[in-house]
Amino acid sequence: MEHAPSIDSRNGDGESDEADARAGKVPAGSQTLLRGLDVLEAVVAGPVSLSDLAGGLGLTRSTTHRLANALIERRYLAMAPGRGYQLGPKLLELGFRAQQQIDLVQVARSRLEHLADRSEDTVHLGVRDGDRALYLDKIAGRRRIAISSRVGDRHPLTATGLGKALLIDEPRAAWEALFAADQAGGAVPIAWDVWHDRMQGYVQVGRAFDLEENEDQIRCVAAPVRDVTGRVVGALSVSSAAQYMDDRRMEALTRDVVETARQVSEDLGWSGNSPR
Amino acid sequence: MEHAPSIDSRNGDGESDEADARAGKVPAGSQTLLRGLDVLEAVVAGPVSLSDLAGGLGLTRSTTHRLANALIERRYLAMAPGRGYQLGPKLLELGFRAQQQIDLVQVARSRLEHLADRSEDTVHLGVRDGDRALYLDKIAGRRRIAISSRVGDRHPLTATGLGKALLIDEPRAAWEALFAADQAGGAVPIAWDVWHDRMQGYVQVGRAFDLEENEDQIRCVAAPVRDVTGRVVGALSVSSAAQYMDDRRMEALTRDVVETARQVSEDLGWSGNSPR
DNA sequence: CTATACGTCCCACATCATGGGATGGTAGAG
DNA sequence: CTCTACCATCCCATGATGTGGGACGTATAG
Incomplete structure (x- = not known):
């Protein structure tokens, strides 16, 4: 419990059923991946700054930065010069492939x-x-x-x-x-x-x-x-x-x-x- | 070093520069996210079975399954009944949004x-x-x-x-x-x-x-x-x-x-x- | 029937992600 | 010019998190 003091901070003491009930049925075990996807989806709305991203997701700037960087490295996100993060070209490619499949x-x-x-x-x-x-x-x-x-x-x-x-x-x-x-x-x-x-x-x-x-x-x-x-x-x-x-x-x-x-x-x- | 006995298994003893040199410039710190994206990209080729996925990526079936499941939960992947994993609808959506941006x-x-x-x-x-x-x-x-x-x-x-x-x-x-x-x-x-x-x-x-x-x-x-x-x-x-x-x-x-x-x-x- | 291959689930261990905080750059206000 | 504010980026001790070996249930084939 060191991250976000938001409603959904993980509980290490109570029953894990709480978490399961809240999240639907994600059996956990991929926090990093899921948070990365959260970052990705938060950018859908348009160019966002790192702090806004972190704030909106309830993550620290460090964590958000690391995730966003990984996504940029893989071209899922792109950085607009003075405006923030944007969706990247990889999504165009995957979207197109998905359409074909x-x-x-x-x-x-x-x-x-x-x-x-x-x-x-x-x-x-x-x-x-x-x-x-x-x-x-x-x-x-x-x-x-x-x-x-x-x-x-x-x-x-x-x-x-x-x-x-x-x-x-x-x-x-x-x-x-x-x-x-x-x-x-x-x-x-x-x-x-x-x-x-x-x-x-x-x-x-x-x-x-x-x-x-x-x-x-x-x-x-x-x-x-x-x-x-x-x-x-x-x-x-x-x-x-x-x-x-x-x-x-x-x-x-x-x-x-x-x-x-x-x-x-x-x-x-x-x-x-x-x-x- | 307990995972994949493949060429690129992490080294816990040598200098970390090796890894940096190999991977280009990914500063590490998001293994799970990167592996998840690997899974996603491995599915681009078409329907794949879990074992083939794991084999192709040098991951264990457990790990691959966990990642793939998370991606399915988020609709980035879909499961074709008897044929394996496919790209999911979320990619269509994100690709479309990216195109707009x-x-x-x-x-x-x-x-x-x-x-x-x-x-x-x-x-x-x-x-x-x-x-x-x-x-x-x-x-x-x-x-x-x-x-x-x-x-x-x-x-x-x-x-x-x-x-x-x-x-x-x-x-x-x-x-x-x-x-x-x-x-x-x-x-x-x-x-x-x-x-x-x-x-x-x-x-x-x-x-x-x-x-x-x-x-x-x-x-x-x-x-x-x-x-x-x-x-x-x-x-x-x-x-x-x-x-x-x-x-x-x-x-x-x-x-x-x-x-x-x-x-x-x-x-x-x-x-x-x-x-x- | 047995054999093979599939997706799924579990859990002890230690690797990996975490976040507080420091750093350097850039822009705007005073 | 300096000061302040905010930006992205980087570092590192800590322990929460992801890991993979292996077991399980089921379906398809031989």
């Missing part, structure tokens, strides 16, 4: 499975491919109903829940063009005003519905997935027969679907700041 | 100053802006010659060294179009065949010359700057009066200019792999 389907898989387990319904994952929604993955539910979709299918954007989730950030002009094309292409007829009103509602909540518009007797709840820049790069949905999907259940599912989409987004680096 | 001019500044010091000539930094080269920074040399350029100037791409460096990765079709436009726009007349032959030579070496094509009596040596994806995002050049810039000196400067451009590229996250 990450595959949406693989990342989303386990979360989709959990969602399917909880809902007992069929879960889909898809991306936009030109003017269609391309289905990349499907986890079958436990109910004995036929969802005719298959991985690799392309469906209209404006007539499926998943498609509408993919369009949730698009401007009205894009909506209109796609809507007209889908209507002309044989989608279930619907008035533009009705469709547009519904979409605006979906935008507010951050999720979309499909009310038997694409396939009779099938309804679904869908939410968009975003990457690190906040852009919509995919969407996921829960689909079921209308008999299991009354309005109340769709509302109830919303929470779970949106939350799952948020988790997948976080796995893609999104941190919740779409503006900027 | 980094400014080409600011990053390049000190390196350009050193280059200007060594060459005693005027150094420019520029980017492509549509069909022109936009000059973002200028460090005046020590010679008493007039270089009429100013920060904010736009010059033809095909008639300046800096511009040609910016075009170094472009396909022949783009070269032809820009060349035709610049020639029509009043650039110093030159035959397409001659220009094209020279460009191909520049591409081989990774730098471009300006042989009094833009401004009479001014020659320059330029090299492209790349970002993390390998794309050319800027260029820098050394310019001087032709009397100081005979062919031999231009060749001699090439090394220094290319090296400086490489350093700036590394500051932008480039690691030397343009393919992929």
